[in-house]
Amino acid sequence: MSRRVAIALGLAACAVLHAAEPAPRWFKGNLHTHSLWSDGDDYPEMIADRYKQAGYHFLAISDHNVLAEGTRWLELKAPAVVAGTVVQPGGGAVLEDYLARFGPDWVEQRETAGQWEVRLKPLAEYRTLLEEPGRFLLIPSAELTSKWSRPATATEPARGGPVHLNHTNPAALIAPVVAGSALEIMQRSVDAVLEQRARTGQPMMIHLNHPNYVWGVTAEELMHVHGEKFFEIYNGHPGVHNGGDHAHLDTDEMWDAILTRRLAELQLGVMFGIGSDDSHHYHRMLLGQSNPFRGWIMVRATHLTPESIIRAMEAGDFYASSGVTLAEVTRTGRTLALEIQAEPGATYTTQFIGTRRGYDPASQLIESGPGSKALPHRRYSKDVGAVLAETKGPRASYTLKGDEIYVRAKITSSKAKPNASVAGEVECAWTQPLVNEAK
Numbered sequence: 450m451s452r453r454v455a456i457a458l459g460l461a462a463c464a465v466l467h468a469a470e471p472a473p474r475w476f477k478g479n480l481h482t483h484s485l486w487s488d489g490d491d492y493p494e495m496i497a498d499r500y501k502q503a504g505y506h507f508l509a510i511s512d513h514n515v516l517a518e519g520t521r522w523l524e525l526k527a528p529a530v531v532a533g534t535v536v537q538p539g540g541g542a543v544l545e546d547y548l549a550r551f552g553p554d555w556v557e558q559r560e561t562a563g564q565w566e567v568r569l570k571p572l573a574e575y576r577t578l579l580e581e582p583g584r585f586l587l588i589p590s591a592e593l594t595s596k597w598s599r600p601a602t603a604t605e606p607a608r609g610g611p612v613h614l615n616h617t618n619p620a621a622l623i624a625p626v627v628a629g630s631a632l633e634i635m636q637r638s639v640d641a642v643l644e645q646r647a648r649t650g651q652p653m654m655i656h657l658n659h660p661n662y663v664w665g666v667t668a669e670e671l672m673h674v675h676g677e678k679f680f681e682i683y684n685g686h687p688g689v690h691n692g693g694d695h696a697h698l699d700t701d702e703m704w705d706a707i708l709t710r711r712l713a714e715l716q717l718g719v720m721f722g723i724g725s726d727d728s729h730h731y732h733r734m735l736l737g738q739s740n741p742f743r744g745w746i747m748v749r750a751t752h753l754t755p756e757s758i759i760r761a762m763e764a765g766d767f768y769a770s771s772g773v774t775l776a777e778v779t780r781t782g783r784t785l786a787l788e789i790q791a792e793p794g795a796t797y798t799t800q801f802i803g804t805r806r807g808y809d810p811a812s813q814l815i816e817s818g819p820g821s822k823a824l825p826h827r828r829y830s831k832d833v834g835a836v837l838a839e840t841k842g843p844r845a846s847y848t849l850k851g852d853e854i855y856v857r858a859k860i861t862s863s864k865a866k867p868n869a870s871v872a873g874e875v876e877c878a879w880t881q882p883l884v885n886e887a888k
Contacts, residue, residue, distance in 0.1 A: 473749045473766070476758065478507035480590065480617055480746070481658060481684070481725035483739075485523055485539050486569055487512035487592075491731040492539070492547050494575040496741070499731065501585045503742055506753055509590035510572070511615045516591050516622045518573070522559070522566040539567055543732065551578070586753050590617050592658065595625040595634045597665070609822050610665030613658040614638050618755040620649040631824075632670040639676045652759045656680055656723055659689035661697060664823035668703040672710050675717060678763060680704075682722030682879050683771050685743025687736065687870045689727070696817040697826045701802075701859065705834025706812075706827075708882055709804040712854050719855070721762065721881050724769030734868050743870055744771050749778075765881040772867075772876025773797070773860050785856055785883040786846035795864040795876075799845035801838040803856035803882075808832035849885050857882040 483489035484496050493510050500508045510517065525544070528537040537543070544567065548556050555578075557568040576587045593616055598609035612634040616623060623641045626634045635657065642655040656679035660666040671680060682700050683691055693699035698706070704722055711717040724744035734740050747768050750761040761767060768778055774790040789797050809830035817825045837856060838847050847856055862876040 471751050473751050473761075476506040476748050476750055476753055477745055478505055478509075478586075478748060478758070479726050479728075479741075479744075480509045480511065480588075480656070480723065481592070481615055481681070481727045482508060482510045482741070483512055483592075483727070483729045484510050484517075486510070486515055486517050486521070489729045489731070490538055491543060492567075492569070493517060493572070494570060494578060495547055495550060496728075496731060497575070497579050497587060498550065499741060501579055505745070506584065507586040507588055507758060509588040509615070509617055511590035511592045511617075513592050513594040514622075514625055516589060516619065517569070517571050519571060521569045521571075523569050525565045525567060540565075583753050586755070586758075588618050588755050588758070590615055591619060591622055592616075593623060593625050593638055593655075595627065595638075597628055597631050597634055599629050606820075607822060608824060610663050610824075612638075612665055613662065614655050615658055616642055616653065616655050618651065618653040618759065620645055620651045620653070630670070631666045632673060635666070635671065635674045635677065639674055643676050652756045654679065654759050654762065658725070659684040659686065659691075659727065660703060661690035661693060661700065662686075662688070664690070664697055664817070664821070664826075667824050667826055668698060668706040669827060670824075671703070672707040672715065672717070672720075677720065678718070679721050679723050680707075681725055682769050683724040683744045683877070684727045685725065685741075685771070685870045686727040686729075686739045688739075692871070693826075696815050696821075697823075698828070702829075702834060704857075705802065705804065706829050708855050708857075709808065709829075709833050712884060713804070713806070713808075714810075719765070719882060719884055721765055721767075722769050722857075722879050724771060724879070736869065736872060740868055740870075743866075743868065744769070746770070747775070768878055768880045770876075770878040771874070772864065773862050773878035775860070775878055775880075778880055780881070780883045782886070784846055784848045785858060785880065787844070787858060787860070787880060789843040789845075789860060789878075791843040792862075792864060795862050796841065797843060797860055797862055799840045799858055799860045800836050801840075801845070801847040801856050801858050802834055803837050803853045804833050804835065805837075805852045806854060807852070808854075849883070849887075851885075851887065853885050855882040855884045 484493040525540040601607040728741040729739040812827040
């Protein structure tokens with residue numbers, strides 16, 4: 450074989466390999482979910498089956514401080530009445546549905562000293578029932594659940610609050626951190642995940658859940674965490690205060706304060722926004738319950754694998770949604786553009802939100818009222834997270850003028866959200882920020 454022919458064959462082989470690489474596509478998923486392995490009210494394979502049938506491509510069941518590994522038996526306790534509803538975690542109609550879906554050969558039960566128990570299947574076992582290449586993926590996860598507390602002093606009341614972080618695709622469970630501040634808990638947890646990732650070579654990520662849950666985390670604490678790239682801009686649990694209140698920032702305001710200071714002052718890099726369900730309740734779909742299918746992410750990746758999903762998310766190639774679907778999102782060096790997959794009868798408003806260089810950095814503490822154990826939030830100037838442009842209709846784009854630090858898009862639909870987490874909620878979507886790299 451001549452050298453020229455060999456080169457030609459080699460180039461042809463490279464072209465074939467290149468052509469075989471799939472084009473990126475959108476995958477729908479949820480990274481924050483609970484089952485009977487902690488405080489959810491259904492079996493994990495029943496939950497995963499619901500998400501698969503609803504058209505999701507990936508799911509992480511993230512139970513509190515536990516990985517779905519090893520042998521665990523669930524004790525079927527006597528029914529109790531909670532808020533007028535008969536509750537029997539894992540038993541009654543829930544067990545009947547489980548048996549009907551997967552059969553008595555799959556559902557393992559036993560009686561020990563007069564007490565009936567059901568075996569909770571580990572992920573390694575039940576994923577074989579549900580996963581399909583390119584269609585549905587289950588990703589290991591755990592919600593690292595901690596609380597910070599600080600005793601009262603002569604000048605300060607006792608302080609404290611929850612800090613929950615999701616560890617996606619871990620190699621091993623990381624113990625929750627005990628500390629006197631949310632910042633320390635977040636930093637030590639992030640450090641532990643990054644160390645495990647470096648040591649094992651396994652792609653994994655960590656994100657902060659629902660910062661306004663019991664007002665446990667402030668924007669100022671989160672913005673100072675080194676190595677953290679993700680937090681929940683939307684969480685479908687009815688008790689996490691996405692919208693803030695008179696004394697606390699909403700999660701959009703928190704995001705803008707974090708982005709502005711991390712990019713312009715702290716040099717800590719961009720932070721991305723995640724949408725999630727935080728689902729616990731699968732049998733009564735109504736206001737006040739923590740139901741599935743309320744919040745999710747759409748990730749543009751080449752493969753439906755944990756590695757490809759995490760890699761795309763770390764590049765910011767995803768968006769968060771509570772109902773709005775985007776047909777396309779593009780972020781070039783200077784332009785953020787999107788096209789909405791419009792629904793009949795719905796109208797859409799896209800706000801391009803950002804902060805310009807030379808912004809007023811002033812902020813002031815907001816009084817949170819007597820008896821509050823949370824740290825007070827800070828209110829920033831109107832320059833931080835300003836609406837730079839607004840567009841009506843299914844298409845919108847924004848080209849940097851030159852002085853923006855970043856710009857992100859929030860899309861709001863006129864359509865009321867089905868099974869809303871709070872009254873009056875409408876469907877939204879959030880793109881990731883376009884950072885102005887020009888100095």
